Structure formats: C-alpha cells, structure tokens
Amino acid sequence: QQPVQSPQAVILREGEDAVINCSSSKALYSVHWYRQKHGEAPVFLMILLKGGEQKGHEKISASFNEKKQQSSLYLTASQLSYSGTYFCGTEMDSSYKLIFGSGTRLLVRP
C-alpha cells in the first residue's frame, strides 16, 4: 500500500531540473508532496486531487495521472535551498490520512 518513489536519490548542479515520481497500486483520492530537511519536520509543498490537475508555484510543480495512479514532482532551475528529502503521501479518502513513500533525497550543489 506504500507508494513507490523514484529515484531514491538525485544530485544536481544549481540551475538543473529534476523529476521525482510517485506511484501507487491503489486508487487514490489525492497525492501530497512534502519536503524534509535534515533534522527538521516535513513541510507541505502541494496537494494534487484526482483529476490530473497540475499545480505548483514558482519553480516547483506537480501533476497527477489518475488513470495510472502516478504523480510527478517537477523542480526546475533548482536552487541550493531545494536540497532535502521529498516525500509523496497518498490519500485514499478525504480523511487526510497519508501513507508516505520512502522518500527521494535531493542534493543541489553550487
């Protein structure tokens, strides 16, 4: 039931782009994305509701393919501050009970 994230780790140079994927074997109500920096609490990035809508702000956006039960997080023109571990959380109903993937570690170097 835990969503599968890929890749497990990414190393980028500042300004490069990255895509992080999240897939589930179950029908989803929504997908959430969080970023966690070392020693800190996870911080909400965005939520994607079923319907395939793409959401985002600034240079971080995401999409949700309801048919495939897959979501992708797009990081464009990466900044040093993007470094951290990205988790997708999947939701089966509107309870906001999230099942998190094992995370994708992103390191952005100067």
Added chain:
Amino acid sequence: DTGVSQNPRHKITKRGQNVTFRCDPISEHNRLYWYRQTLGQGPEFLTYFQNEAQLEKSRLLSDRFSAERPKGSFSTLEIQRTEQGDSAMYLCASSLSGETGELFFGEGSRLTVL
C-alpha cells in the same frame, strides 16, 4: 500561532519502561495525527483523531501503543514496555478539515530505547 508543539524532544529510556509523548496542535485544528519515522524512511502512520474521537489506528501498531486526545485539544502517545525496535522519531501533525489538506508537523520526539 506557534505551530505544533511536541515534548519531550528527546527521550532515552531503558527497555521495558513506559514513555509518554505530548502533542499540542495548532489551536483551531480539529484533526491530529501521529506518525513514526525511522532513519531513511518516510513517516509511518500510527493513528489519527478528529476532535476527541480516535478514528483509525494502524494495524501495525501493537497493543503497547495507546493514544488519547481528551477534550479534542492536546494528545498523548504512550508506549508501554518499550522495546529497542520502538526507537524512532515520533511525529505529530495537525490539520483543519475542509481546508487544503495540509498537515502541519511538529518537530518530533526522538525516542531511544537502550
């Protein structure tokens, strides 16, 4: 609004002892969640409350774990007869139903069982 507060931040205990963690959610949030996180893994769902009602408890959670949310405000998570496998970061999060669905996490309580 001071965010979600958890204490203690760190707890070291001997195997077999009982421990209790407290979570104070954002004041107007009616939903409260407990997650457990081990190194290199995503947060693992334990249980959640809507107001004072405990709506779901993970099947992975043994009977040694119990959580309460009296009066729908703060919550406590108690672990009885701790085992070394209980060592983890225990995260609390809160949210407001009907809103965006964003979970606001506390900084966690780290448990080390010797």
